[in-house]
Amino acid sequence: MLKGTPFAAAAMIAVGLAGGPASEARAQSFPEQEIQLIIPFGPGGATDIIFRLIAAEAEQHLGTTIVPVNMAGAGATRGSRHVLEAEPDGYTILGSHDTIALSSLAGMVDYSYDDFEQVALLTQTINIPTANAEHPVNSADEIAAYVAENPGDVRFSIIPSSTDHFFWAQFFDEAGIDMADVRLVGYPDTGEQVSGLLAQEVDFGMFNLPSAGSHFESGALKPLGVANDERLAALSETPTLREMGLEFDHATSRGIFAPKGTPQEHIDAIAAAFEKALENEELRSRIENEFGTNVRFLAGDDYEAFLDENETALAAAAEGIEFEN
Incomplete structure (x- = not known):
């Protein structure tokens, strides 16, 4: 009934003004609970070890506990699909690597990098x-x-x-x-x-x-x-x-992904915490010297471009593989 009246317009402006700070407050309150970091491999492997190590430092900057959860199975697709289908609220994230694109190229799944929010590249481990x-x-x-x-x-x-x-x-x-x-x-x-x-x-x-x-x-x-x-x-x-005389290099590139639709401010908060973690000199030294891994942090457009190049290179390599489906 108030539609089109000066009172209605004033009320709408008041709601809009109230909504701005409230929205900002919600963004600033993230995270309000622990975050699950799904690792789509069993315990003891390089992916498990490296993500646990970095997550333990990142949670100090994020202000909440990051709980690593091993979810192996189905060629590492059980864990990635779990995150793909999770609530896009920032409280379930994926710690994985090239296997996301590899599973797609092999015809095992119908999704790849673009079906997630791409949070950040963290490391590249020499094989x-x-x-x-x-x-x-x-x-x-x-x-x-x-x-x-x-x-x-x-x-x-x-x-x-x-x-x-x-x-x-x-x-x-x-x-x-x-x-x-x-x-x-x-x-x-x-x-x-x-x-x-x-x-x-x-x-x-x-x-x-x-x-x-x-x-x-x-x-x-x-x-x-x-x-x-x-x-x-x-x-x-x-x-x-x-x-x-064998002219090629090979590394496993590990990064963080979130369900599609996760709020950008939550993605940014997670990325910033992991970036801060990797600035710790003691942690960097362990990663590089003890684990034969190069620290390489990329986020935003830089990470998206990296993943595009990565998938193109993997697609070329896939031409020489006969996959069993």
Whole structure:
């Protein structure tokens, strides 16, 4: 009844003015409860270790507890789908990596990076082809000859459609190895892959310092090369693949994602907390020296551009892989 009257107009202006500060107050009150960080892999792998380490520091800047939740299964898609379908309120986020795009390229899921709010890139972990200490191969440039001597019998562990699956496809191409001459053995997560290699169920696996560093140190496993343009401080005696004539680098890029529709101010608050966490010199030193991982923080348009380039490169690599659906 008041529509169009001066009183109605004044009332609407009053509501609008009241709504502005109230809206700002709601934004400033985030977070009001703990945040669940879904990790789509089992405990003990590089993704689990790195996200737990950074989250413990980030929660100091966010003002609430960040609870890491391992949600492995379905080739790391169980956890990502859980976040995809979660309430877009900022209280459920995903800590994952290239596997989001890899699962899409493999036809396992109907979503990719663009179906999430892309919060921030945190790190890139250098990957390392690895063997059991008792294996006769001692360096990555010996793998091709070993496969040629044992065609059809050499076993490589993979998490299907994950980063190591793509790593080996690129490695085989660079080393001149026919994929028909090798056996790919699937595992549900990195922890079980490590156990499988320790038990000599397979010949080779692709790991990194977070997942296998303690076994390198004990001598139970041996690194065969470093997929980086320079040697790692913690493995100074291990040559890079490039030093062996294998011309490619390979890293796992880990970042934070949120359900589509999560308020931008919540995304910004989460990103800022993780950025502050990575400014901690002690934490950076551990990540870089102990875990063979480069700290690389990107957010906003920079992270979006990075993910676009990442997915394009992965799509090119996927052309050499036959996926089982």
